[in-house]
Amino acid sequence: MLERTDVLDRVKALSLLPDGMHVTTAMVAVYFGVTADVIRQLTKRHRKELETNGMVVLRGPELRNFESDNMSLSLGSNSQARRSLTIYARRAVLNVAMLLRDSEVARQVRVYLLDMEYAARAQPVENPAPTDVVSLDDRIDQRITHILGKTVVPMFNALIETSGEHRREMIALRAGVQRIERRLHQHHTRLQRLEGLRDDRPAIGVMAAMDAMHGRTFEHHIAKLLRRDGCTNVVVQGGHGDRGVDIIALTADGRRLVAQCKRFAPYLNITSPDVQRFVGSAKVLHSAEVALFVATCPFTPEALSIASEAGITAVHRGVLEEWSAGEPLRVLG
Template identity: 65%
Template sequence: MLNEAVLLESRSLREGVVARTEVLERVKALSLLPDDIHVTTAMVAAYFEVGVEAVKSLVKDHRDELRANGYRLLTGTELRSFKDLSQIQSRTPSLAIFSRRAVLNVAMLLRDSEVARQVRTYLLDMEYMARTAPVDNSVHSPADSLDDHIDRRITHILGTAVVPMFNALIENSGEHRKELIALRQDIQRVERRLCHHHTRLRRLEGPRKDRPLAGVMAAIDAMNGSEFEEHIAGLLRRDGCTDVVVRGGHGDRGVDITGRTPDGRPVVVQCKRFAPHNSVTSPDVQKFLGAAKVLHKADVALYVATCPFTRDALNISAEGGVTAVHRGLLEAWSAGTALNALG
């Protein structure tokens, strides 16, 4: 239910994560043109291990979205200038090029590719980690992933070029041999520290049995109203509730779901799919409170939202006996944590 397939269906979700191009290199090495920025259609096909026609067909169906993320079809003077700058030897009258963002965009659209599927899974996993990781302003920044990529390139250069160069200098030097040996040791120490840093980072990012499914909220954000109500109904049934009925939009009398807790108490639920930057306000809760307690005489009232609640809304919820299931609590509930109000 909650997996990488949500990216295939939601353009808004794709737009929200398309900047995370570092996942491409972490799934598989991406070969670039000499300009170190772009790739051709054939190179995209090779990366995803599909035929060139599959990529061309995808571009035809999603040309506007890909253009917005760096796809371009070069012809005429623009093509000649690009060939000169990139040192490309080609006699074709046109050339399609993709930026890293466009390649990642392809990964989120390409269905019949195992590599693309892995990229989507990794992408949602990173989105989950970014939202749940502890804040540490002294260490982390938006450039962390780029720094890691640079660290790995530096490590490679140190090991394959710089250290061998010092070995040759030491072998042929007499007067400065001691100083060169000391410098080589310093460089090897930096190389070891970078390798250790990269190993630790990969271990931290690796799969853990205690981590919830990747992209929980990403999947929920991609649902429509009916799908969201059915999702909440499924969570109620999972946690032992009985007589669960989705009533949204059909004589619901101010609630979307009704049922009974595992111990038989009446439960009603209001489901709101608001954008994450919005908030549930006190009038929203007051309206639901009247329907839950007066019309339905419910013992348990849940107001479930995909966004935060204002402070006044939380206060009214607490005073009126409504459980405010905000975005963070919804994520935990969806990932398997039981909701205390149902116990």
């Protein structure tokens, strides 16, 4: 997992020093939304582990050379008197995310890594002998079920106890994990033949895949789901001049549909102004009969209330996961 440093930028932009490879203690603290003292205490407790993964303490000529190469580095007015400087490679920053307890950003990085682990474990196994494929896939499903039930769900239980304002989101994420666990268990018990195994397997890591998409790719993914559920004349028109909607289409029964697609980090929220702008575009400019606001993050309670009153279907992260895994949206029926 320590090789997946790209996860850092998917959760939150990580600013680097001019060398393009390192950050200071203060920069690590800003990224995780904690104080520099918290990071210093953590590095003191886990110094050997972090040094193995790219944390370096510069002194003497090595420090002077680094300062010279990074002229924009803010070291304060007493920089000449500085005796040492701790810098972190991206791998060390990811290591900090695995160790840091009281940081929502660190928690979200860990959730991303877990999602990627699910996706990696769920990749189809190529094997020329069909009986071996069934046996190996079955063992993989059992292993994933064990990990979800014995490790991931308890982890969410612990996070929920300390998550404060993000408690509702954590509960929703835990429910999603438990759904996957139940599906895998049910699938294992009714396993009959290889083809059935491949057809029935739920989509694991689907949210990790969407979180990794660019905005335009995400819009096309939603368009594909609409076509899967019977919509016609599906057009992705996001960009300049889209009049506030990303996709237009007709439902299977001929109703005019518009969709707004927001690929936001999971720790962000769709707010009431976001929904209000879409209401104007969907109902006034496009006269839509079905209006979907699709997002990879939660909606605030106020945003959900406005959406309900205005006839907007809020497809938040939990609903989006189920929709992508094969569950049709009721409003499209």
